[in-house]
Amino acid sequence: MPEFSGSELPFGRVRSTPWRRARAERMANQGPAAGTAKRHGWRRSPADEQLLDFAARFGALTVRHAAKYCYRGVFETARRRVAFMAGAGLLERSDNLAWAGTVVYPTMAGLTAIRTPGHPELRFRVPGEERMLHRLLVAETALAMLARGAARGFEVVSERQFRALERARDDGESAHRYAELVGVRTTARTPGEQVVHPSFDDTGRPRWWAIPLDNGQALHWPDFVVVGGGLLRAVEVEITPKERWRLHAVLRGYRTAIRCGHIDQVLWCVTPDVQMQLEGARGPDGWIDGLLQEMGLLPPGPPDWTVKGRPMVVRPIAAVDEGLVYALSQRVLVASMRSSYRQWRQWRRVWENSGTALDFDAWLAVPGTVTHLKSLR
DNA sequence: CGTGGTATAAATGGCCATCA
DNA sequence: TGATGGCCATTTATACCACG
Structure with missing residues (x-):
């Protein structure tokens, strides 16, 4: 043929x-x-x-x-x-x-x-x-920031990108060059201007895109980094609580990187459980401080996130894509309120039409709602 | 060598049948 | 029920060419 x-x-x-x-x-x-x-x-x-x-x-x-x-x-x-x-x-x-x-x-x-x-x-x-939800949330968060910041000359560098950069056996030369390429201010153009310095690992190698932990023996990789105004802002998307000692080590690493003029700010986009770990929560006898207060990264007591210029900022992660909203809410909800994607979407529609002021998860938590929804079909 | 018109390629968005 | 591939009509981009 x-x-x-x-x-x-x-x-x-x-x-x-x-x-x-x-x-x-x-x-x-x-x-x-x-x-x-x-x-x-x-x-x-x-x-x-x-x-x-x-x-x-x-x-x-x-x-x-x-x-x-x-x-x-x-x-x-x-x-x-x-x-x-x-x-x-x-x-x-x-x-x-x-x-x-x-x-x-x-x-x-x-x-x-x-x-x-x-x-x-x-x-x-x-x-x-298994890590797909996290990966897609990172992508979505970064794309949203990129879309908003593109006009102001913001650039986003992903974990995959800086792992590739820091892998090079060149004493950090290509990582440095790339930092300059995407607009990191590595030298002062006017006297007194704030300049970005890299961190150093225990071999003395400069690290532009990684955070040295434990005196530089290990490296921590942010989920992505936003370059804007010549400075580096690290972004962490956390949807699973880390063990306390691990989170502590990461925060110590960031604290050092911030103090040496490497990282300008760290933005934590987190689920409620991680938020509690970081900034504490209201207890029976007042506010119980979280890791950030303990480490001097936040004044004691309930945090006021309207204050600008904090070295670390915590905010609840908000998925935009409907599928991601679903997957994220399934991790937060107690088992009895979870459902298949299909059912969830039907419930979402009921919620939309109900005209309630509550957000979906809160509405679902109202006693009787789930039983009522399950009786519908 | 630039200009403007024309032919053609490709993009786009709508619609439908099929499939899991 | 949503994702998909196939198809079509219309719009937009590009290549080409004749002409001055």
């Missing part, structure tokens, strides 16, 4: 349409260069490259995220472009998590496709499912 492609199909076999021809061309042009020239069946748009870039930086992304942050909110377009890139071998898709919808992550070819000189070379890695 002879093989035919695209417009060369023999008369009468399959009617050749532009769509079929383009598909045949897509099949014939796969790999890192796919979509860069005519006759490839599709053309890589700036939005496509942005999606590849985001997926590479954060390791994984949902199609809904892609739609929101790359394709002006049009899901249909995002799905189609993802399909093209998956067909070209640049992206891999996974639909193992119902609440996430389709998750996309870059292939080796996808990473090669957007490799830019001067930027860290990322390794290929299949994202593990």
Whole structure:
């Protein structure tokens, strides 16, 4: 059987349409260069490259995220472009998590496709499912900040990026260069200007993108770093309480990094249990301080987060994507109030229509609500 | 060598059938 | 029920070419 492609199909076999021809061309042009020239069946748009870039930086992304942050909110377009890139071998898709919808992550070819000189070379890695919620929350938080801060020249550097930078065996030279490339102020342009200094590990190597712990014997990696106004702000997304000694060690590391002029501020986006660990909680006899007060990173007593310029800021994590809202709330809710994604969405609709002032989780916790909801179907 | 018009490629968004 | 692939009509981007 002879093989035919695209417009060369023999008369009468399959009617050749532009769509079929383009598909045949897509099949014939796969790999890192796919979509860069005519006759490839599709053309890589700036939005496509942005999606590849985001997926590479954060390791994984949902199609809904892609739609929101790359394709002006049009899901249909995002799905189609993802399909093209998956067909070209640049992206891999996974639909193992119902609440996430389709998750996309870059292939080796996808990473090669957007490799830019001067930027860290990322390794290929299949994202593990167990950490997927955390990974997607990090991506969402970072993308939201990037979308808001892009106009003001904010840049976001992901954990994958700085792990690649700090892996280099060059005494921190490429990490330093990259810091300058993304706008970190490493030298004062005017006298007295605040300058960023790196931390140092126990070998004396400067660490621009990692936080040395235990006198530099170990390194801690923030979830991502925001570069703005020439300074570094570390962001931590914590949805599981760490053991006290581990969290303590991380906070000590950050405290040192802040004091030596490396990190300007740490933002903690956390679930209620972690928030309690960090800033304390109201007890029977007044406020019980958390780790931040104990370590002098916050004045004793209930925190006032309207005060600006604190070295550490804690705020409740707020998922935007409906699937992430679900997955996150399932960890916070007591077992009896958990439900399948499908059921949760039905309950959400009931909540929306109920006109209550309570937020969803609080509404669900009102005695009788769950029993009532379960009786509906 | 620039300009403007035309042909063609590709993007987009809507719709539908299928599938799990 | 949502994700998906197939298809179509319309819009937009790009390549090409003749002309001055």
